[in-house]
Amino acid sequence: xxxxxxxxxxxxxxxxxxxxxxxxxxxxxxxxxxxxxxxxxxxxxxxxxxxxxxxxxxxxxxxxxxxxxxxxxxxxxxxxxxxxxxxxxxxxxxxxxxxxxxxxxxxxxxxxxxxxxxxxxxxxxxxxxxxxxxxxxxxxxxxxxxxxxxxxxxxxxxxxxxxxxxxxxxxxxxxxxxxxxxxxxxxxx
Numbered sequence: 493x494x495x496x497x498x499x500x501x502x503x504x505x506x507x508x509x510x511x512x513x514x515x516x517x518x519x520x521x522x523x524x525x526x527x528x529x530x531x532x533x534x535x536x537x538x539x540x541x542x543x544x545x546x547x548x549x550x551x552x553x554x555x556x557x558x559x560x561x562x563x564x565x566x567x568x569x570x571x572x573x574x575x576x577x578x579x580x581x582x583x584x585x586x587x588x589x590x591x592x593x594x595x596x597x598x599x600x601x602x603x604x605x606x607x608x609x610x611x612x613x614x615x616x617x618x619x620x621x622x623x624x625x626x627x628x629x630x631x632x633x634x635x636x637x638x639x640x641x642x643x644x645x646x647x648x649x650x651x652x653x654x655x656x657x658x659x660x661x662x663x664x665x666x667x668x669x670x671x672x673x674x675x676x677x678x679x680x681x
Contacts, residue, residue: 553597
């Protein structure tokens, strides 16, 4: 298929620099249709809203927990009686452990994403930071560090590390293997 003269005129052309022997690409007077479409697409602001940072982070954390601990769902996790003796391996306890861990990972980014913007919007209005704009970055770093320091213990303390579950909720073979009414399992992090 022959290329029209208009299409060839719109393609970038190869030129030699007068001061050197290097060849460079220089666009002709009008960009190619593909290049023009790409340039206009990247310049145009998106009309659809971007996914909020929290929901994307929370869903990524949930996927991470499920994918990394999928083997526990298949094989189960160890459950212990009140004396610390191994009763068996339970898939139901594994589901509870993964659910608790996933909820912990959903709560973890909340203070990190919510507190710094709120605190910084208030601090930026103070006379100290308006008079000294160079302090803005160190103050913002300290606020983010404090949010991280608050978020991790808060999220981890939602559920105990060694969680309890009633034996009546577990598999029948585990309920028969112990006389304890409840057993404990390690939730994980």
